[in-house]
Structure formats: C-alpha cells, structure tokens
Amino acid sequence: MSTRPEMMLQESLHQQFGFQHFLKGQEEVVRRVLASESAVAIFPTGAGKSLCYQLPALHLPGITLVVSPLLSLMKDQLDFLVSKNIPAAKLDSTMTREDYVATLQAAKKGDVKILMISVERFKNEQFRLNLSKLNISLLVVDEAHCISEWGHNFRPDYLKIPTYQKEFNIRQVLLLTATATPQVADDMCRRFDIPKKNIFTTGFFRKNLCLRVVPTIEEEKTKALTDVLSEPPLGPSIVYVIRQRTAERVSEILSDKGFNAAPYHAGMKSEEREAIQNRFMAGRLGIVVATIAFGMGIDKHDIRKVVHYDLPKSIESYSQEIGRAGRDGNQSVCSVLGNQGSVPVLENFVYGDTPERRGLQHALKMIKSCSEGLLEIRLFELSHDADIRMLPLKTLLVYLEIENIIKPKYVYFENYPFRFIKAEDEIVECFQDERKQFVQTLFAQSKTGRVWTHPDIEAIMSTTGSGRERVLTALDYFDEKGWIELRPKSSVEVFEVLNSDFDVSDTTNWLLDLFTSRESFEVKRIQQMIRFFEESSCLADGLSTYFGETLNHPCGVCSACQAMEPIRFPSVEYRSLAELDFDSICEPIFDNIDPVASKTLITRFLCGINTPNLSKKKAKTVKNFGRLAAYPYRVVLNWVDENKRVP
Numbered sequence: 299m300s301t302r303p304e305m306m307l308q309e310s311l312h313q314q315f316g317f318q319h320f321l322k323g324q325e326e327v328v329r330r331v332l333a334s335e336s337a338v339a340i341f342p343t344g345a346g347k348s349l350c351y352q353l354p355a356l357h358l359p360g361i362t363l364v365v366s367p368l369l370s371l372m373k374d375q376l377d378f379l380v381s382k383n384i385p386a387a388k389l390d391s392t393m394t395r396e397d398y399v400a401t402l403q404a405a406k407k408g409d410v411k412i413l414m415i416s417v418e419r420f421k422n423e424q425f426r427l428n429l430s431k432l433n434i435s436l437l438v439v440d441e442a443h444c445i446s447e448w449g450h451n452f453r454p455d456y457l458k459i460p461t462y463q464k465e466f467n468i469r470q471v472l473l474l475t476a477t478a479t480p481q482v483a484d485d486m487c488r489r490f491d492i493p494k495k496n497i498f499t500t501g502f503f504r505k506n507l508c509l510r511v512v513p514t515i516e517e518e519k520t521k522a523l524t525d526v527l528s529e530p531p532l533g534p535s536i537v538y539v540i541r542q543r544t545a546e547r548v549s550e551i552l553s554d555k556g557f558n559a560a561p562y563h564a565g566m567k568s569e570e571r572e573a574i575q576n577r578f579m580a581g582r583l584g585i586v587v588a589t590i591a592f593g594m595g596i597d598k599h600d601i602r603k604v605v606h607y608d609l610p611k612s613i614e615s616y617s618q619e620i621g622r623a624g625r626d627g628n629q630s631v632c633s634v635l636g637n638q639g640s641v642p643v644l645e646n647f648v649y650g651d652t653p654e655r656r657g658l659q660h661a662l663k664m665i666k667s668c669s670e671g672l673l674e675i676r677l678f679e680l681s682h683d684a685d686i687r688m689l690p691l692k693t694l695l696v697y698l699e700i701e702n703i704i705k706p707k708y709v710y711f712e713n714y715p716f717r718f719i720k721a722e723d724e725i726v727e728c729f730q731d732e733r734k735q736f737v738q739t740l741f742a743q744s745k746t747g748r749v750w751t752h753p754d755i756e757a758i759m760s761t762t763g764s765g766r767e768r769v770l771t772a773l774d775y776f777d778e779k780g781w782i783e784l785r786p787k788s789s790v791e792v793f794e795v796l797n798s799d800f801d802v803s804d805t806t807n808w809l810l811d812l813f814t815s816r817e818s819f820e821v822k823r824i825q826q827m828i829r830f831f832e833e834s835s836c837l838a839d840g841l842s843t844y845f846g847e848t849l850n851h852p853c854g855v856c857s858a859c860q861a862m863e864p865i866r867f868p869s870v871e872y873r874s875l876a877e878l879d880f881d882s883i884c885e886p887i888f889d890n891i892d893p894v895a896s897k898t899l900i901t902r903f904l905c906g907i908n909t910p911n912l913s914k915k916k917a918k919t920v921k922n923f924g925r926l927a928a929y930p931y932r933v934v935l936n937w938v939d940e941n942k943r944v945p
C-alpha cells in the first residue's frame with residue numbers, strides 16, 4: 299500500500315474514533331478488508347474486534363451489514379458508533395413498525411453506513427426483499443464461531459449465513475470471534491470461501507494471568523475456595539459454578555464466612571440480576587457466584603480472580619471466562635477446583651440434546667402431511683410433542699432448510715399480552731369518534747389477569763370489522779407512546795414446504811446420524827478439556843495452542859509450570875448399579891410419566907436430564923428423578939438396557 303492510504307487509515311482512526319494507535323492485529327485486518335478480501339479475526343474479548351469493520355465501513359461504497367447474536371451487544375456497538383457520529387442503525391423485533399420502515403428507508407437512501415441485525419431477521423421474507431434492494435459492501439458476522447457445529451455455542455441459524463451472502467450478492471465477509479480452534483476456523487473459512495492466509499489470530503497469551511488447577515474433592519471445595527479467595531491479589535472476583543442451586547448455596551456459605559458475595563443465575567428475576575451486576579460493577583460487591591449466565595458484556599477492568607468451582611463447560615468457555623480477569627494488566631489469578639464428579643453433569647447437558655427417533659419421526663410426519671400451502675410451526679408445541687429441546691429442534695429445521703425440504707417465509711406472534719402503564723380509560727379518552735370506539739372494543743375484548751392483559755385478536759377483529767393489521771398497529775402505537783408495555787409472545791414460524799416427497803424413515807436415519815455424531819463429538823470435547831487441564835505442560839501454552847497460536851516459552855507461573863508432577867483430578871467412586879432394584883426404581887416413571895417410556899427416556903429421568911416432555915409432566919417432583927445423576931449417562935443407559943424387559 300502506498301503512503302496515502304496509510305495516512306488515510308491513521309487519520310480515520312484519530313478523527314473518527316479518537317484512538318491513537320491500532321491495537322494488535324487491527325490494522326492487518328482493516329487493510330485486508332479494504333483490499334476487498336474476506337477475512338477472519340480471532341482476537342480475545344476486549345481486544346477491539348469491532349473496529350475491524352467499523353473503520354473499513356466508512357471507506358466502503360455501500361452498507362456494512364453486521365449480524366450479531368445478542369441484542370445487548372448490538373446496543374453497545376451502536377451507542378459507541380452514535381457517540382462518534384458514525385451513521386449506524388439497527389433493525390430488530392423490538393422496534394415499532396414506523397422506526398423499522400424509517401430505518402430501511404434511510405438505508406436505501408445511503409444514509410446508514412452500518413446496519414446491525416440479528417440473524418433471525420433473515421427469516422422474514424419481507425426483510426429479505428428489502429435487503430436485496432440495498433447496496434451491501436461487507437457482511438460482518440460477530441461471534442462467528444456460532445456458525446460451526448464443531449465449536450461451542452453453535453447456533454443453527456448461523457449455518458444459513460453463507461447462503462444469504464450469495465443470495466444478496468455480498469462480495470466480502472468479515473468473521474469476528476474470540477474463540478475458534480483451528481478446526482472451527484477451517485470450518486468457517488470453508489463455508490465462506492475465505493483463504494486461510496486471511497485468518498488473523500492474536501493475543502491469547504496474557505502474561506498477567508496466573509492459571510491454576512487445584513485438584514479438589516467435593517468435600518474440600520469450600521475450604522479450597524475460601525483459601526483461593528483469601529490469598530493475594532485481593533479484589534473483585536467471579537466464582538463460576540454449573541448449577542443454579544450451587545450458585546445459591548456457595549454464595550450463602552461465603553456470606554456466612556464473612557465474604558461480600560451474591561449469586562447470579564438465569565433462574566433469578568432480571569431486576570435482581572441487574573442489581574447484583576450493578577453492585578459488582580460499581581465495586582460495592584466483592585464476589586459474584588455465578589453460572590455462565592454471568593459474563594457477556596461484563597467489562598470490568600480490575601477483576602483479580604476467576605475461580606471455577608466446578609469444571610468449565612469447554613476449553614472455549616474456560617478461555618472466555620478467565621478472559622474477564624485482569625483487563626487492567628495487573629496480576630490476576632484464575633483457579634480451577636476440579637474433580638471427576640463434574641464430568642457426568644457436563645455430559646448430561648450434551649445427552650439431553652439428542653432427539654429420540656420417535657420425536658424426529660413425529661416432526662417429519664407433520665411436515666410431510668402438509669402437502670401444499672404454508673406450514674405453520676409453533677416451536678414450543680412441536681418441542682413438547684416431539685420431546686425435542688429447542689436448540690436441536692431449530693437445528694433440525696435448519697438441516698431441512700439446507701436440504702431444500704422447507705423454506706422460511708415469515709414469523710408472526712400469536713399472542714400480544716400487555717400491561718397497562720396509563721389507565722385504560724385515560725387511553726380511551728385520547729381518541730374520538732370511530733377510533734375511540736375501536737379502542738374501547740379492543741380493551742373490552744381483552745382479558746386482564748393479575749398483571750398482564752390478553753387481547754383476543756380474533757374477537758376484536760370480528761366485533762370491529764377491522765383487519766389484524768389494524769389491531770396490531772394500535773397495540774404498537776400504545777406501546778410506542780409508553781401507555782402500555784407490549785410483550786408479543788408465542789411466535790409462529792411459517793414455512794413453505796418445497797418437497798414433501800421425502801422418505802420419513804430415511805430422513806429420520808439421516809438426522810439421527812447427524813445428531814448422534816454431534817453428541818459423540820461433544821462428549822469427546824469434555825474429555826479433551828480434562829486432558830488439557832491434566833496434561834498440559836504449561837497451561838498458558840496449551841491454551842494458546844488450542845486456539846492456533848504458538849508461545850515460544852512456557853509462562854513459568856501456571857500450576858503446571860510450577861508443579862513437580864502431572865496434575866490429576868480426583869476420581870469419584872460409585873456403588874455398583876447391580877445392587878439396585880430396577881423395577882422399584884422405575885415404578886414412579888411408569889406410573890407418573892409414561893407407561894411405555896423408552897430406554898432413553900428412563901435414562902434421562904434417572905440422570906435428572908429434563909426434556910420438554912419431562913418438564914411438562916413435572917418430572918422434577920416425581921420420586922427418583924435424578925436419582926442416578928452422579929453416574930455417567932452411558933453406565934445408566936447400559937443398566938437400563940440390561941434390565942428393561944421388552945413389553
């Protein structure tokens with residue numbers, strides 16, 4: 299590159315963003331993008347990935363379209379851009395119709411340089427139509443590891459992004475992620491036709507982090523934890539656990555011992571969670587005992603300790619979680635207090651995600667029976683009926699889309715519950731004549747519960763003679779005015795069935811193979827993580843290698859570098875299952891859940907793995923649910939297999 303464009307980049311960085319220098323890796327990626335090539339940036343969280351698209355966006359002729367998995371991430375990036383006077387906007391489902399249309403108009407006119415969307419937007423045919431009229435120069439995929447089935451956090455909808463790139467004729471893509479193994483990076487490159495030389499990886503090694511593995515049996519965990527927390531360097535700490543109830547319990551123990559601790563998990567009310575997060579961020583709370591729900595978007599610089607009370611879910615999660623420590627560059631300690639007892643718990647997350655044959659058959663038959671017209675899928679309903687969890691169900695639909703069996707048309711909501719903020723009659727008084735009557739009828743045809751009011755859309759339509767559109771527009775308008783809080787619910791996904799000619803049994807087998815190989819892969823990953831902790835000669839080096847970076851020398855400070863002999867997680871002894879009476883243990887299942895429960899369902903019940911069907915039947919309250927949760931799933935499955943008589 300000549301000096302002029304070089305000047306241009308520096309100038310842009312100063313003037314538009316107010317930054318003095320590029321951070322490591324940024325400039326290389328920016329240049330590659332401006333040279334009209336596709337690229338992958340794998341930098342750890344906080345390393346400044348967003349700038350890799352934000353700066354080029356200002357110099358590209360068309361729009362930069364950014365796909366982001368999390369609304370909150372979109373909001374942060376947008377606020378940043380707006381503060382720098384960069385024309386950016388987002389399109390999401392919480393916007394009013396008017397704002398939505400106005401944003402699209404602005405984009406068409408060229409008044410928006412960066413447009414942020416969630417991947418779900420693409421499901422809407424109307425949106426796709428609008429998109430095809432825009433001039434898009436660059437497609438950015440944030441958290442791009444979600445595209446790979448071999449990574450963590452696989453998101454089925456991401457699999458379709460390469461197809462969208464082609465559909466909308468977008469010349470180049472930029473993939474951003476904080477965690478991609480070489481295998482995942484290869485997978486991403488293959489799907490988007492990106493040459494390997496355009497992968498930029500940087501900075502996994504953080505010399506201020508001291509990584510420690512502390513093999514600890516369950517009974518000694520409290521002591522080990524309080525020891526770790528009491529040692530220098532003292533300061534804000536995060537303790538990660540797997541289960542919500544462990545978060546509660548450990549936080550209580552710590553509080554009793556005089557630590558300033560609070561729990562954080564997805565089972566808590568959002569206000570409560572927010573309050574705890576705010577206290578922690580403000581430095582008024584010393585320790586958060588959290589499940590993985592805590593972390594996304596936590597940008598606190600002085601976190602001194604990240605402790606894994608239970609084993610992390612994967613090496614990727616570990617890397618992200620410890621990445622929250624020591625952002626200020628000061629000495630910080632990351633400790634894993636592990637034993638083999640966590641392994642079945644981690645494996646059970648995986649096993650619960652594999653659909654049963656009969657569930658797949660159920661879903662496929664439903665699709666097949668829709669020989670013409672549109673197929674409406676209520677995901678929650680189908681998830682219960684087929685007893686397939688939401689994520690694998692969505693994956694299943696994406697697989698069928700890729701096979702050209704179904705094609706998404708649009709998504710709509712069936713229910714529009716709302717909560718009054720302004721009194722009902724005051725709202726009515728804002729209108730006159732026919733509109734007033736319409737609004738009165740709308741409220742009259744709504745049922746109010748303790749908090750939420752449920753409009754009966756069909757009844758409103760027939761009483762007023764108005765179309766669905768008008769009812770929804772009115773509700774949207776009230777919401778926009780701040781008179782009500784509208785919470786659309788129960789989405790219905792509408793598909794076109796392109797080919798109902800498929801063979802149910804062949805397709806079931808094909809899907810079952812896909813899901814089963816994914817299952818074995820995920821189980822192997824857990825084993826790989828154990829080996830990483832136990833066998834790495836230097837943990838920092840092992841971690842860097844896992845993400846495709848080479849360290850020239852061991853860190854010298856991690857527990858492996860300091861230890862004299864290899865670390866081993868203590869194993870857990872089990873009583874043999876042969877001593878248990880199968881029939882009496884399983885009686886509650888046949889009595890309360892399903893008289894013809896399959897072996898898989900029995901195993902899931904005994905291991906305490908919830909499926910949609912089991913939660914519907916409140917399996918948690920049934921005797922013996924989770925009774926064998928400490929045993930490896932395979933061991934329980936074999937035992938069930940040996941003992942269950944074929945009816």
Ligand code: ADP
Pocket residue numbers: 317318319320321324341342343344345346347348349
């Ligand atoms: P990532 O997406 O990799 O986690 P972000 O893009 O959110 O990281 O950037 C993290 C922080 O670094 C942001 O506050 C951003 O404004 C800041 N930042 C990015 N680039 C630079 C730079 N060249 N100089 C200084 N700060 C930067």
Ligand code: MG
Pocket residue numbers: 347348440
């Ligand atoms: Mg980011």
